[in-house]
Amino acid sequence: MSADDIRPTDGTGEDSDASGGILAAVVPDFVRRNFALKFGIVLFVMALSVGLVGLAATEQVRNYTEQQVLSDYENAAAQEADILSQWVDRNRLSTQFVSADDVWASSDTDDIEIELDNRKAALSADAANIHLVERGVGQSDVVASTSNSEVLATSPLGSTGRAWLTESSFETASDVVVSDVYQTPSGPVVGFASPVDASQNRYLLIEYSLGEIANSFQGSARADGGFTQVVNRSAVVMIDEPSDGSRGLGESTLQPYSSSARATEVLDAANALRSSDQQSGVDDSMPGTDVLGERYTVGYAPIQGTDWVVLVHAPNSAVFGFVQDVQQYGLVGTALMVLLIAGVGAVLGYNTATSIDRLTRKTDQMRQGNLDVDIATARIDNVGRLYSGFADMRDALREQIDEAERAQKEAEVSRAEALEVNRYLQRKAEEFSDVMEATAAGNLTERMTTDGENESMDRIASEFNGMVDELEKTVGQLDSFADEVAESGEIVLTSAESVRDASEQVAESTQKISDDASDQKDRLAAISRDLDALVDTLEELDANNPEVDLSDSLERFQTVATTLQSAAETSDQMMAETQTVAGAAEEQAAELNEVSARAEQLKRYAKPLGDILNRFETEAEHEFVFSGGPSQSLSEEEE
Secondary structure (H helix, E strand, C coil): CCHHHCCCECCCCCEHHHCCHHHHHHCCHHHHHCHHHHHHHHHHHHHHHHHHHHHHHHHHHHHHHHHHHHHHHHHHHHHHHHHHHHHHHHHHHHHHHHHCCHHHHCCCHHHHHHHHHHHHHHCCCCEEEEEEEEECCCCEEEEEECCCCHHHHHCCHHHCHHHHHHHCCCCCCCCCEEEEEEEECCEEEEEEEEECCCCCCEEEEEEEECHHHHHCCCHHHHCCCCEEEEECCCCEEEEECCCCCCCCCCCCCCCECCCCHHHHHHHHHHHHHHHCCCCCEEEEEECCCCCCCCCEEEEEEECCCCCCEEEEEEEHHHHCHHHHHHHHHHHHHHHHHHHHHHHHHHHHHHHHHHHHHHHHHHHHHHHCCCCCCCCCCCCCCHHHHHHHHHHHHHHHHHHHHHHHHHHHHHHHHHHHHHHHHHHHHHHHHHHHHHHHHHHHCCECCCCCCCCCCCHHHHHHHHHHHHHHHHHHHHHHHHHHHHHHHHHHHHHHHHHHHHHHHHHHHHHHHHHHHHHHHHHHHHHHHHHHHHHHHHHHHHHHHHHHCCCCCCHHHHHHHHHHHHHHHHHHHHHHHHHHHHHHHHHHHHHHHHHHHHHHHHHHHHHHHHHHHHHHHCCCECCCCCCCCCCCCHHHHHHHHHC
16 A cells, blocks of 8 residues: 555545645645645745734724724814804803893983993803994994993994994894904904894994803814814904913914815815704815914814804824824734744744654655664654554554464464365265265165264264155155055045935935925915815805804814915925025035046146156155045045
């Protein structure tokens, strides 16, 4: 058996090379013969697979994390826009509520100023000033104010930052107009103006400072260098959050926003969201401009109730720093995993290949006939068990060779004994053949001899002799049986013919009796009819002649008539039984004819059987006893 004939199988007993047939046809033979090279290729494929999987997983995690960060900034813009929208709605309601008081129509400015101070105290902390403005044909003047500025009290409204109120239009008496941010002596403010219900020419203006609302922004807290800005449609910064994390307004408040094309696109996109279902957006590809000195990400959302938009800025280095860290850690981890697989695989592959090569050299020595080669290793893994298996195989092979040599010597002795036995068996077979030929020729007096040399041959001779004895006895009995069958057939034939003749005579006698019974029945019927007529006549005569007593005669005639009727019925029964007997006799005659035919056939077959049996040669005749034979049956019938 060659090495190619020993094919490994899998756990199901099927040829495992069948599953690798395609690889065997593709992989070159020099690779298939070298375990170390195959292991190295497999190791390289594993490392490459792990590396690709690691890179793909790292990229997927990076993309997911990046999307999460962008989603956070988009949500942040929506949240801060919602805070500003709530702030604007709250101040609008406050302004509308305060302007509804009738006190603002009074001509007493002192009372109005006192009321303004009281109302300011009741408003939120970011309410800077309240002004009561009266609009004229050419200009608008401040009637009363909580501000201590003398310029405001003595100057027309158009000469201050509140000129927007002169140009504002109110659609309803309850309408509130919200201004852009403008500068006042107390700082940047947003004005909320509402008509006074009691007068069509007076308006209540409440100014809210921006410090508190700016402090609610979380742009700087979300990323290092980040900040939030509120910009109007004219690209002017309304509210600026300091990027250094300090409280209050930043320096960019009331300054122009970036005029770059990308910044303008972001502002347009934010304003376009007012007419869509989307609340916010984000852009992570903003170039380094005057907004930030590096590439940055901006989340944007419109503020409902105004023409402002919220812009949450953060440099990409801060926004995606964690993403870059995740990507870097993933790449480093993948590289370490690949190096670990390569290092551990190289060590294992080298040790395994070295052990297998050493075992291969030792098996080559065993193949050349050196069964004393030392096969041992300190390994206890599969390779170690392979060494142990080859060592056991070497020991088993050595024992098999020794046993084969001993078996060869024993076979030579057995061969000599077998030759002697074979000669004896041939001699006895010739003797037995002669006896069997004589027996087959009809000589049942020959017997096989036993000599005690071979138990099997003696048993054959004994069984054959017993069989011939039984056959001789059987032939003798069959010979006697054939003679007795012939004799019995003759007796049965004669007896059957006698019985058949008697049956025919019985049938004829029965038929005659039946005919006589029929005639007698007819005569009895005629006598019965005549007697019935005579009885009828006597009865009529007895009835017509009372003097004549015929009762005794009538009784006797009736008795005779009854007797005749009984005799007629008896004749009918006898005739029926006679016909039954006649039918039975005819059937018996038919059966006896069949018996006669079978007896004749038996007699005809018995003679050839006797002729055949007379050909056998036997020492003595054996009586055949037929306990239920025809002779005995006939003797019993005669008795």
